Amino acid sequence: MQSSAHQTRLGLIYGFAAYGAWGVIPLFWPLLKPAGAAEILAHRMVWSLPVCLLILLALGRWSWIRPLLRQPRRLALIAASAAVITVNWGVYIWAVNDGRVVEAALGYFINPLVSIAFGVVLLRERLRPLQWAAVATGGIAVVVLAVGYGRLPWVALTLALSFGTYGLLKKHVGLEGVEGFAAETAMQFVPATAFLVYLTARGDSTFTTEGVGHPLLLASCGIVTAAPLIAFGASAVRLPLSMLGMLQYLAPTLQFLLGLLYFHESMPPERWAGFALVWAALTLLTWDALRTAHRGRAALRAAVASRPKEAPAVAPPVADRA
Template identity: 75%
Template structure:
């Protein structure tokens, strides 16, 4: 029970911090999105190195360096998440907070679509229905915005790609964060040095407070990620799946209440369809997980009740196991 409570606390902290990001990035102005992104990359590696040093977790590095394919996957993941970060920072600071929230609402639907198209996964009927409703929502939102919701789609597809690539990387949270930011470090440093040579950097020209805020971008990136890792090892996947909607919900509310973004009826209709699709998806996942637990419990009870050497019971148990396999 204590572990579950700690997991919930860490999870709320992680998603709460992610949900409050729209309040942080505008504080870094007059720095542009490119400069903010570069500082986020640069200082994130420094924070990652401090964490690894404190935990003494260096042993994984030689193994990764001996695997070119794994290093290529890390480089690809780093590139994709950099694109995601850049679009998100630009979207928030350009007044599209609600649309950035939409991107993370539809991300689970994009991940399902990737599973079907790229991994040849089979969908259950309710999952197909959720994807269809999500596609309809994009059409409705395109009408409401007068254009396709490009920011939301770019965020959803880039993060979906990032999640897909990370499966091939196979590193834990802190190690993965350190590996990806090590790829980002040199391009970020080169960009910042170039900006400084052109007199366009704001790092030292806007006061000490501005300098400290830019430097804090690394910690702001790392802390919720660490909290999420601590939550993920303490909570069931189904609980984590439900909590993932907290961050875009906070972002959506901030867009409405703090930044006073307009929400005409067409946009409300589009968001309502997205939420309907997510509700359907969540219900189906919980229902399927419950069925799996009941079948597993029945199988254990059957095995416990069967006498030793009962070949009929053994055969029946084996058949039940086969039924549980995907």
């Protein structure tokens, strides 16, 4: 059996691979031009399904399909999660190719705050004081950013709200990572294929009009989508939630740096102020999570230490043994 330290190292490698890939993905979508965001999105959905099927074939995981088909409520939740992640993917691809990488990164920075707000409003969860402070700081940040942009940062809010809703729906679906993703892409496949057929019939498809490399890049959307999810799943089973929670900030940090340094997007002082407030809110959340995890471990150690030790069994005298 592999040691806990080895499993943690593996989990960190997989986690950095997953969040690192998500962090640099803004470099990929511009390569697919002149395809528009809708066409790229449709190819992403279409080519993700065969990748999922190959993974399921390699793992031999098919037994979940038949029971799922007999559960209309779970199928409805999967359809809803597929619809929500479609919105998330579509807005993200459009934002990157429209020169809004920094605002897209903001969406994933504020996503943990949205998830906490959902927990309070929808699941009646109780927040600790630092969590309340983080949510309030995040709300102020949105106001500051709205003033800075001259409008609500709707790209960031749409990405955060859609991904937060997706996470909420996934909790209720209760499928493992690969199985859940396969079910969602199966829901997406038919409408995405129909849209691509429609584009081709209108003469608006770029799949066969831009040379050999272009269709290969469009087909690679399936691998680009599935590979980080597989790495994330491998990381999630090996790392504690507190460590995984800190890793999640790697992706929007890389996206933000790409937007600033590679795509040269503007960052006037009021946007810096808004981002600073968001980062302050995330610092409060991280500190609270680490402190809570530390207290939990300490309480567990104290509980184990306080258990009375069992007295060793005393062997009967030799003369009394049968």
